[in-house]
Amino acid sequence: DAGVTQSPTHLIKTRGQQVTLRCSPKSGHDTVSWYQQALGQGPQFIFQYYEEEERQRGNFPDRFSGHQFPNYSSELNVNALLLGDSALYLCASSLDGTRTDTQYFGPGTRLTVL
């Protein structure tokens, strides 16, 4: 059973560019969440998608947007990249995103903004 997969593994962009990161959830999961992990910090919640709709959003600007497809896979888009967007971006999937549900994480995409 494949776990959560993310692509690409690493990405280098320059300031002002746009980037798209991709995530496939664990089999049987229909909820996808995205987190940003800066170096030496804990992950911070960006947003969660359920049934192709954004269900909850963290404290991130509108430059961060997402999408969920009918097969439950998801994309994270970041526009007008800033140096501070350099981080590990983690995708997590879960059954229903409720309080007791467990989120399973992918290996992450390391984004470097120059």
Place this chain on the structure above:
Amino acid sequence: GDSVTQMEGPVTLSEEAFLTINCTYTATGYPSLFWYVQYPGEGLQLLLKATKADDKGSNKGFEATYRKETTSFHLEKGSVQVSDSAVYFCANQAGTALIFGKGTTLSVSS
């Protein structure tokens, strides 16, 4: 708002030593509590969880008990191994989002 505070690291131990990593939380409502582990260059792996007060989560020799009265979820292991060297994150989930602490780096030497 919801938050998690965990002890600052790094924690350096010898093999077979006892481990405690402290974690306290603030949350509206009744959160579920988690410990995740991150090995170098990897994503997060669930270590254990507890969903209500007095529940004990356990896995691979690690244990943590959900203490509502002290709003704590301290991680313990009786005898650490070199392979336990990693970063440990405490997290709470009162709604749909996980709120993480800053992480505690554990280094175990033989």
